[in-house]
Amino acid sequence: MTGQIKSGQEILDEFISQIANIEGVDQDVAEIILKLYQDGKLTNTNLTNELGKTREKKENET
Amino acid sequence: MKLKCLEISGFRGIRKDISMDFDSSKSVLIYGDNGSGKSSIADAFEWFYCDKIEHLSTEEIGTKGVSALRNIFLPDSDDASVTLNCSDSKCDSRKKLFYKKAKLNSEHSNISQDFKDYLIESLRENLILRYKDLLRFILSTKAQKLEEISQIIGFSEVSKIKGVLKKAVNDLRKELKIKNYDNHINIKQAQIIEQIGQNIIDDEQYLNAIKDLLTPLNLSIKVKDNSSIETILELLKKPEDKEAIAQQLSYEKVIENLNRFKVSLNHSCSSYKAFYEKCQQIAEDQDKLKKINLEPLLSQGLSILERRLYEDDKCPLCLEDKSRAELIDELRKRLEELAIAKREKDAAIEGKNTTQRFIQGALSEIETALKEKCLLVEENSALLKEIEQIKETTSAALEKIRKASLSEPELINRLEDFINLDIPALQNVISALTVNKAKIITGKKDDLTFTVYSKIFSIRQSYNEIKSMKKASEFFSQQQQSMELIYNEFVKKQRGGLCSFLESISKDINELYLFMNDSENVSEIELVPLDEDDEFVGITLQFKFHGKPESPPHKYLSESHLNCLGICLFLASVRAFNKLNRFIVLDDVISSFDTNHRARFARLLIEKFSDYQIILFTHEKDWFEIVSNMAKGKNWLIKGMYWDHENGATIEPPPLTLKEEIESKLKKSDTTGLGNSIRVYLEHLLKEICHELKVKVEFRFNEHNEYRMSRELLSELKSKLKDRKCELKDNAVFDRLNSSMFIGNRTSHDSSFTESIDDLKVFYSDVQKLEEIFRCSQCGNLISKKHYDNVADKVRCSCGGLQYIWGK
Numbered sequence: 101m102t103g104q105i106k107s108g109q110e111i112l113d114e115f116i117s118q119i120a121n122i123e124g125v126d127q128d129v130a131e132i133i134l135k136l137y138q139d140g141k142l143t144n145t146n147l148t149n150e151l152g153k154t155r156e157k158k159e160n161e162t
Numbered sequence: 163m164k165l166k167c168l169e170i171s172g173f174r175g176i177r178k179d180i181s182m183d184f185d186s187s188k189s190v191l192i193y194g195d196n197g198s199g200k201s202s203i204a205d206a207f208e209w210f211y212c213d214k215i216e217h218l219s220t221e222e223i224g225t226k227g228v229s230a231l232r233n234i235f236l237p238d239s240d241d242a243s244v245t246l247n248c249s250d251s252k253c254d255s256r257k258k259l260f261y262k263k264a265k266l267n268s269e270h271s272n273i274s275q276d277f278k279d280y281l282i283e284s285l286r287e288n289l290i291l292r293y294k295d296l297l298r299f300i301l302s303t304k305a306q307k308l309e310e311i312s313q314i315i316g317f318s319e320v321s322k323i324k325g326v327l328k329k330a331v332n333d334l335r336k337e338l339k340i341k342n343y344d345n346h347i348n349i350k351q352a353q354i355i356e357q358i359g360q361n362i363i364d365d366e367q368y369l370n371a372i373k374d375l376l377t378p379l380n381l382s383i384k385v386k387d388n389s390s391i392e393t394i395l396e397l398l399k400k401p402e403d404k405e406a407i408a409q410q411l412s413y414e415k416v417i418e419n420l421n422r423f424k425v426s427l428n429h430s431c432s433s434y435k436a437f438y439e440k441c442q443q444i445a446e447d448q449d450k451l452k453k454i455n456l457e458p459l460l461s462q463g464l465s466i467l468e469r470r471l472y473e474d475d476k477c478p479l480c481l482e483d484k485s486r487a488e489l490i491d492e493l494r495k496r497l498e499e500l501a502i503a504k505r506e507k508d509a510a511i512e513g514k515n516t517t518q519r520f521i522q523g524a525l526s527e528i529e530t531a532l533k534e535k536c537l538l539v540e541e542n543s544a545l546l547k548e549i550e551q552i553k554e555t556t557s558a559a560l561e562k563i564r565k566a567s568l569s570e571p572e573l574i575n576r577l578e579d580f581i582n583l584d585i586p587a588l589q590n591v592i593s594a595l596t597v598n599k600a601k602i603i604t605g606k607k608d609d610l611t612f613t614v615y616s617k618i619f620s621i622r623q624s625y626n627e628i629k630s631m632k633k634a635s636e637f638f639s640q641q642q643q644s645m646e647l648i649y650n651e652f653v654k655k656q657r658g659g660l661c662s663f664l665e666s667i668s669k670d671i672n673e674l675y676l677f678m679n680d681s682e683n684v685s686e687i688e689l690v691p692l693d694e695d696d697e698f699v700g701i702t703l704q705f706k707f708h709g710k711p712e713s714p715p716h717k718y719l720s721e722s723h724l725n726c727l728g729i730c731l732f733l734a735s736v737r738a739f740n741k742l743n744r745f746i747v748l749d750d751v752i753s754s755f756d757t758n759h760r761a762r763f764a765r766l767l768i769e770k771f772s773d774y775q776i777i778l779f780t781h782e783k784d785w786f787e788i789v790s791n792m793a794k795g796k797n798w799l800i801k802g803m804y805w806d807h808e809n810g811a812t813i814e815p816p817p818l819t820l821k822e823e824i825e826s827k828l829k830k831s832d833t834t835g836l837g838n839s840i841r842v843y844l845e846h847l848l849k850e851i852c853h854e855l856k857v858k859v860e861f862r863f864n865e866h867n868e869y870r871m872s873r874e875l876l877s878e879l880k881s882k883l884k885d886r887k888c889e890l891k892d893n894a895v896f897d898r899l900n901s902s903m904f905i906g907n908r909t910s911h912d913s914s915f916t917e918s919i920d921d922l923k924v925f926y927s928d929v930q931k932l933e934e935i936f937r938c939s940q941c942g943n944l945i946s947k948k949h950y951d952n953v954a955d956k957v958r959c960s961c962g963g964l965q966y967i968w969g970k
Contacts, residue, residue: 106662106663108312108317108318108319108320108659109319111320111655111656111659112319112320112323114655115651115652115655119648119651122647122648122651123647124643124644124647125644125647125648126640126641126643126644129640129641129644129645129648130648133648137323142323142326143326144325144326144329144330147326147330148330148333151330151334151641151645154637155634155637155638155641158633158637159630159633159634159637
């Protein structure tokens with residue numbers, strides 16, 4: 101049975117690594133989540149801050 | 163990982179050292195009367211791996227039960243210890259419990275990182291099952307079941323990340339609403355329309371509008387792009403117009419801030435109205451709000467009752483008579499009501515926070531407006547005062563919403579008392595400012611260059627801001643949509659993961675339960691997830707009873723069947739989660755089983771868990787005999803535990819089985835009780851044979867079913883053999899046993915008959931003959947209907963070495 105079953109950790113690892121492949125997802129958003137997850141820092145505050153920084157950066161670029 | 167050797171010293175009921183060599187990691191069956199020290203060994207395992215013993219971790223004992231671990235006779239200067247040697251020697255360790263400065267301390271001799279990692283991994287595995295834990299999962303609430311399974315399979319982390327993603331989606335949604343880009347763009351577009359009488363939606367229209375404005379000036383420079391507009395503005399700029407242009411822009415800024423303020427105020431009012439209505443609903447039942455504080459107490463109480471830590475039919479707090487079942491029902495209902503009340507409270511708090519954000523936004527617009535220099539001129543002093551008054555009212559409202567507390571409903575005012583602004587007066591202020599701004603232009607209406615310059619300046623400012631706001635709004639929406647897509651996919655993934663796990667473990671539970679309860683009316687046992695609004699709120703245990711779906715199990719199943727289900731859940735979880743350790747400890751888990759279930763459980767362990775090392779404790783002599791017979795030749799060790807005052811618990815060779823006892827007495831020609839022992843042995847044997855061949859006997863209620871006499875069983879067995887045209891039907895052993903004077907309980911009656919050793923030898927030899935024809939000498943199992951070959955019409959033992967005709 102254990103072969104077919106994925107642990108919570110496995111489900112998370114697999115999902116986060118494939119976020120960028122979800123149709124319609126902005127690549128910057130996907131990268132933010134992947135990076136925070138890999139660094140073990142995927143919390144609400146960090147995610148909100150990073151999304152805000154990216155928006156600001158894009159606005160300044162244009 | 164399997165166990166090679168266990169040594170325990172001065173621990174719980176074990177006064178002197180005991181050691182158990184598992185002889186190359188064999189399974190072991192340990193028989194011992196109650197109080198002989200079996201559970202001390204189970205406790206030793208639990209303490210070694212978990213650093214605490216659950217059943218001793220009560221408030222009364224304290225310190226995770228550690229103070230109850232040392233044997234009471236052990237001198238304070240000596241160490242209590244548990245030593246385990248494993249198949250991988252990297253994980254060997256001696257854990258000792260000792261006094262240091264009058265304080266109890268514990269430490270492992272193995273301090274390697276490998277061993278630390280091994281202990282951490284082992285904590286996630288299910289290694290020990292005790293009788294009292296059998297019903298814990300079955301009787302736990304749906305939320306507790308979800309929590310327990312989530313923790314085991316690491317779903318707590320999944321739920322945590324899901325919470326982060328969901329909050330990010332909601333925050334972006336809320337932030338986008340608060341930013342209100344659409345409205346701000348509308349205000350800017352209105353400013354453009356005011357200047358040129360039409361809207362501008364793209365760069366081409368923008369350039370054309372500028373060109374049109376420049377036409378009367380007949381300039382040689384052509385409008386091609388933004389930089390040419392900058393050049394033209396430089397060309398048209400006159401030093402004396404600088405102040406007028408600055409004043410005009412300042413007016414525009416104030417007007418814009420006041421318009422934005424109006425919008426934020428509207429949002430604040432709608433949000434406050436919803437918050438106020440929620441508060442009114444809650445205020446009607448302040449008791450409900452207070453009762454939310456009872457939630458931890460009630461949850462703990464329910465857990466205690468469900469785990470049977472308190473079994474009296476009295477409320478443990480007020481001591482009023484009430485059945486345990488009623489108390490559990492009542493607590494569940496109250497907890498569900500509290501959960502609803504808590505959701506209402508959380509929604510009201512969310513409403514309060516949203517109102518606060520909008521009011522803060524409105525106040526910030528007013529504060530920005532008040533910094534503009536157009537309001538400092540003498541002619542606008544009255545308007546300045548009015549705007550300052552608006553600021554004060556808004557600040558007061560912000561303070562009110564900050565202080566609003568659900569527990570003090572008197573501080574939560576009606577909307578008109580929360581903020582009371584004269585909106586028409588505000589509109590008048592805006593109109594007056596618009597008029598004053600127009601005066602600047604009117605004063606210079608003959609100055610065509612100024613008029614063109616100021617219009618282009620204003621349009622350029624508004625159009626650029628619109629473009630920038632559109633971009634910002636687009637980035638925001640893009641992130642919000644992306645986060646929503648990610649969250650929705652995550653929900654699917656989480657659901658898929660949990661469902662496939664539950665489906666798989668349900669399959670295992672079913673297989674194990676049906677193995678132990680063949681031909682009964684329970685089937686399709688399933689662990690089913692329960693959800694509300696994308697959130698898993700629990701797991702329920704569902705099953706079919708007489709073909710009809712039912713839940714929960716304790717609605718219909720007997721205690722024995724519930725215990726059986728508990729064992730199956732444990733064993734299925736062992737298969738699912740124990741990736742590192744290949745041993746399990748089962749401490750007296752079959753107490754409520756009848757003979758039939760005991761035999762099946764023994765077979766289940768021996769046949770289905772042969773690749774696990776099983777440490778099996780029992781105080782039930784009958785079951786010990788069943789397992790020790792089945793375990794012969796299957797690499798099991800058989801041990802006994804005894805306790806006496808002088809030595810405490812000791813491990814000895816096991817007690818004699820009934821067969822060994824009979825054979826020993828026959829050898830010594832000791833007839834004392836021998837006839838009775840052979841009769842009991844024959845009865846056990848016949849019950850087993852009849853059970854395997856599904857020989858039907860007359861119906862009897864409950865425990866009376868256990869008291870079958872050999873003659874009845876022999877007669878029904880023979881009749882079944884005849885019916886199935888089995889070659890055994892004419893075997894002489896049946897008649898010999900049937901006519902034997904020992905088959906009845908003759909010697910126990912007031913009779914002059916005395917058993918001779920030779921007569922008993924003949925009787926026992928017939929019993930052995932009977933066993934020989936039904937039990938395979940190779941696999942040790944009886945022939946069984948479970949191994950029926952319907953092509954050859956034969957019944958076989960499990961290895962097929964013994965088989966007989968079994969007609970339809």
